[in-house]
Amino acid sequence: MAAVIALTSLGSGVTSNITEVFSGLGTNLLTISSGSAGGPPGLVRGGVRQTITTEDAEAIKELGDPRIAGVAPTLQTNAQVKAGALNANATVVGTWSDYASVRNSAVEFGTFFSDADTRSRKRVAVIGFDIAAELYPDQEASGQRITIQGVSFTVVGVLPDKGAGFGSSNTNVFVPLSTYLQRINRQTSVGAPTVQAIYVQGASAEDLDGLVTDLTLMMANRHGTPEPEEYDFRIQNQADTLDSLNSVTRTLTLFLGAIAGISLLVGGIGIMNIMLVSVTERTREIGIRKALGARPRDILTQFLLEAVVLSAGGGVVGIGIGIGLAIFATLFLDITPGIAVGSILVAFGFAAAVGIFFGFYPAQRAARLDPVSSLRYE
Amino acid sequence: MTPIPPPVLRLEEVHKSYPLEQEEFWALKGVSFDLHEGEMVSLMGPSGSGKTTLMNIIGLLDRPTEGRYQLRGQDVSRLSESARAAVRNRMVGFVFQAFHLLPRLSVLENVEVPLTYAGVPGRERRSRAAERLEKVGLGDKLGHRPTQLSGGQQQRVAVARALALNPALLLADEPTGNLDTRTGAEILDLFEELNNEGVTVMIVTHESAVSERTRRIIRLRDGVLDSHAREVA
Numbered sequence: 381m382a383a384v385i386a387l388t389s390l391g392s393g394v395t396s397n398i399t400e401v402f403s404g405l406g407t408n409l410l411t412i413s414s415g416s417a418g419g420p421p422g423l424v425r426g427g428v429r430q431t432i433t434t435e436d437a438e439a440i441k442e443l444g445d446p447r448i449a450g451v452a453p454t455l456q457t458n459a460q461v462k463a464g465a466l467n468a469n470a471t472v473v474g475t476w477s478d479y480a481s482v483r484n485s486a487v488e489f490g491t492f493f494s495d496a497d498t499r500s501r502k503r504v505a506v507i508g509f510d511i512a513a514e515l516y517p518d519q520e521a522s523g524q525r526i527t528i529q530g531v532s533f534t535v536v537g538v539l540p541d542k543g544a545g546f547g548s549s550n551t552n553v554f555v556p557l558s559t560y561l562q563r564i565n566r567q568t569s570v571g572a573p574t575v576q577a578i579y580v581q582g583a584s585a586e587d588l589d590g591l592v593t594d595l596t597l598m599m600a601n602r603h604g605t606p607e608p609e610e611y612d613f614r615i616q617n618q619a620d621t622l623d624s625l626n627s628v629t630r631t632l633t634l635f636l637g638a639i640a641g642i643s644l645l646v647g648g649i650g651i652m653n654i655m656l657v658s659v660t661e662r663t664r665e666i667g668i669r670k671a672l673g674a675r676p677r678d679i680l681t682q683f684l685l686e687a688v689v690l691s692a693g694g695g696v697v698g699i700g701i702g703i704g705l706a707i708f709a710t711l712f713l714d715i716t717p718g719i720a721v722g723s724i725l726v727a728f729g730f731a732a733a734v735g736i737f738f739g740f741y742p743a744q745r746a747a748r749l750d751p752v753s754s755l756r757y758e
Numbered sequence: 759m760t761p762i763p764p765p766v767l768r769l770e771e772v773h774k775s776y777p778l779e780q781e782e783f784w785a786l787k788g789v790s791f792d793l794h795e796g797e798m799v800s801l802m803g804p805s806g807s808g809k810t811t812l813m814n815i816i817g818l819l820d821r822p823t824e825g826r827y828q829l830r831g832q833d834v835s836r837l838s839e840s841a842r843a844a845v846r847n848r849m850v851g852f853v854f855q856a857f858h859l860l861p862r863l864s865v866l867e868n869v870e871v872p873l874t875y876a877g878v879p880g881r882e883r884r885s886r887a888a889e890r891l892e893k894v895g896l897g898d899k900l901g902h903r904p905t906q907l908s909g910g911q912q913q914r915v916a917v918a919r920a921l922a923l924n925p926a927l928l929l930a931d932e933p934t935g936n937l938d939t940r941t942g943a944e945i946l947d948l949f950e951e952l953n954n955e956g957v958t959v960m961i962v963t964h965e966s967a968v969s970e971r972t973r974r975i976i977r978l979r980d981g982v983l984d985s986h987a988r989e990v991a
C-alpha cells in the first residue's frame with residue numbers, strides 16, 4: 381500500500397509537472413530552430429550552425445497568415461546586469477513584442493515593450509522576477525535604470541514569479557531585438573543577423589499541422605534547400621513534444637502501477653494465508669459458535685470483518701509510509717508529489733477490497749465447517 | 759378441556775447412517791421416543807451405542823438420514839443449515855463436557871454470544887446475561903476470563919449461556935465428566951433446581967451415578983432403544 385501511494389503520487393507529480401511547464405511556455409507553439417531535420421532534438425545546440433535569420437522572422441510576419449497569432453525571434457546571451465551598486469547574472473534575450481503572448485510572458489508590473497520600441501531601437505527592458513528582487517529589493521523596478529554590458533536601459537516591466545524549473549523566465553532580461561543586435565551582440569554568418577529560434581504561435585490547435593507544412597515549404601524555399609534531407613532548420617510542434625513526453629510518463633506510471641499491483645497481490649495472498657491459519661486454529665471456536673446458533677452467514681461475516689480490519693489497518697500504516705516516502709523523495713527529486721485525498725481514499729478502499737477479496741475464501745471455509753467435527757477438533 | 763400440548767421433543771423411527779468404505783454403517787436404526795415439558799431424563803449407553811449420534815441429531819448439529827424429528831411440534835429433520843442454526847439458537851441449550859467457553863471473551867460476553875445471534879439488542883443482552891449468571895451464582899464474576907475460574911464455575915457459566923434464550927431443551931453432554939465428584943454433584947443439583955422450575959433437561963452420560971438422579975433413563979444399545987431396560991417412572 382505504501383508503494384502504491386508513493387509510486388502513483390510521484391508518477392502523477394511528474395506528469396503534472398511536465399504539463400504545467402509546457403503550458404507555461406505558451407500554447408499552440410511552434411519552434412523554428414537551426415539544424416538538420418534528422419539531427420538530435422534541440423537540447424544540444426553547441427555544434428549547430430546558426431542559419432535562421434531575422435529576415436526569416438520578418439518574412440513569416442509579413443505573410444499575414446490568419447492562422448498565425450504571433451511571431452517572436454529570439455537571441456540570447458548570459459550577461460551581468462547592474463543597478464547602482466547591485467548586480468545580477470541574467471540571460472539577456474532580444475526579441476519582439478509578440479514574445480509576451482507567444483511565450484505566455486505577460487508582465488505583472490508595467491508593460492512589455494512595443495513594436496514601436498523595436499522599430500526605434502529603444503533601450504528598454506522587461507526583467508524577470510528574480511532579477512527585480514535582486515536589483516531592487518526595496519523599491520518598484522519599473523522606471524528604474526539598469527546597465528547591461530555598459531549600456532543603460534530603462535525598466536518598463538517586471539514579469540511574475542514563474543518558479544525555478546525548466547523554462548522559467550525569472551532570471552531573464554528581455555530587450556527589443558533591434559536594440560540587442562545594435563548594442564549587445566550580433567552574428568551574421570549568413571548575411572542577415574542570425575537568431576537562435578523563431579517562436580510562432582498558431583491561432584488554433586487544429587490549424588497547427590497545416591501551418592507547419594506551409595512554414596516548412598516557405599523556409600525551404602528561402603534557404604534554397606528543396607529536399608528534406610538538405611533542410612538546415614527544424615520546426616517543432618510543442619504539442620507533439622508534450623505528447624511524446626506524456627506517453628513516456630504514461631508508460632512510467634503504468635509500470636509503477638504494475639509494480640504496485642504485484643505488491644497488492646502479494647499482500648493479498650499474505651492476508652489469505654493468515655486468515656486460513658486463523659480459521660484452522662479457531663476451528664473449535666467456530667464449532668462452539670455454531671452450536672450456540674451462529675448461522676454460516678454469521679461466521680462468514682465475522683471472518684470477513686477480521687480480514688478487512690487486518691488489511692485496512694495495513695492500509696492506514698501503508699498510506700502513512702507512502703506519504704512519508706513521497707515527501708522524502710521530493711527532497712531529492714524536485715518534483716511536487718501529487719498526493720491527492722482522492723488517491724488516498726482509493727488506496728484505502730483498495731486495501732479494504734483486497735481484504736474482502738482474499739479474505740472471502742478463508743471465511744467461506746470457516747462458514748462451511750461441520751459443527752459436529754469442529755466441536756471435537758483438538 | 760384444554761388440548762394436550764405437543765411433546766417438547768418427538769423422535770419417530772430416526773435412522774442415521776455413515777458411509778464406510780464399501781457399505782453403510784447404521785449408527786441409529788430406528789429410534790422413537792417422546793420427551794415432555796418439564797421432564798429430566800438421562801440418555802445412557804456404552805460407547806458405540808449411537809449415543810453421541812443421537813445427541814447430535816437432538817441438538818440439531820446433525821440431520822437424521824431417515825425418520826422424523828419434531829421439536830415443540832415443528833418438524834426440524836429436513837431444515838436447511840441456516841434454519842437449523844436459528845432453531846438451535848432458540849430451542850436448544852448446550853452444556854458440554856469440556857465447557858467450551860470462548861477463552862478470549864469475558865464471562866458476561868460468553869453468555870451474550872447466543873443472544874447476539876438471536877439479534878437481541880446490546881443493553882438488553884447485557885442485562886439478561888448478567889441475570890442468568892446471577893442465577894447460577896456467578897453474579898460477582900462477570901468481568902472474569904473463563905481461565906480465571908474453577909472447572910465447576912466454568913460449567914456454571916456454560917449453564918447460564920445455555921439458558922440465555924429460555925430453550926425448550928437443556929442438552930448436557932457428560933456435564934460432570936471433567937469435574938470431581940463434589941463439584942459434579944453441585945452441577946447436578948443445579949440441573950435439578952432448574953428442572954423444578956420447569957426446564958426440560960436431557961443429560962447424556964455413561965455414569966450410573968449421574969443417571970440415577972434423573973426420573974427417567976433412556977438406554978441405547980447398538981443403535982436401538984434397549985427394550986429390556988427398565989424406564990424408571
